[in-house]
Amino acid sequence: MNERATKELLHAIKTASNVDQFMPTLAPSFTCRPPAEYLAELLQVKQLTKSQVIRQANLTPATGYQYFDGKRRPSRARMIALGFGFGLGLSELNTMLKRTGYATLYAKDEWDALVIFGLVQRYDLNHTDDLLFQYGLGTITADN
Structure with a gap:
């Protein structure tokens, strides 16, 4: 289609x-789809396992599997963490956010700007979290 x-x-x-x-x-x-459906599609496209993505996204296995199984809906920050877990770039992450009903990263938002910078610089999630924490903005992986 x-x-x-x-x-x-x-x-x-x-x-x-x-x-x-x-x-x-x-x-x-x-285009809005349930996050679990989109995550399943990304697993196939990126040829990764759930456990690999969950580990790279710094999620507890129980929580991560609930996101993939559709038993829990991740917050926007958790979707961003999953994007890092998949190794997505800025464009791919924004597409994921858009297609699952979340706001895309916005350059005029301080928190988002630092996440964008981390993605463009190909920082991993921990390095990006350190950057956010350095500027007093919390982290992607902090409990919401």
Whole structure:
């Protein structure tokens, strides 16, 4: 299936006089998916195991497996940690966040800016957490 352009979707939504004019035809174009579904897809694409990603994301095994199994919904920070666990770059991480219903990293937000810097510099999660902590912004892996 061809993905419809965002501008096309926005135009259809803005010009509709009621919801029934666009929802039936646009619903297949919406990209938000449950995190567990997207994580399973990434495992296949990246050819990694759950345990590898969980370890690299500094998650406890019990919590990490619950995220992968869909028993718990990770917070945005935990999704970012999982992105580090997968070794994602900035673009891939933002796509993951967008497609699972979370806000993308925003350069005008101080915490996000340091995470972006860590990703661009290819820092691991621990190094990025150290950077955030150095600036008094907590960490990605701190309990929320």
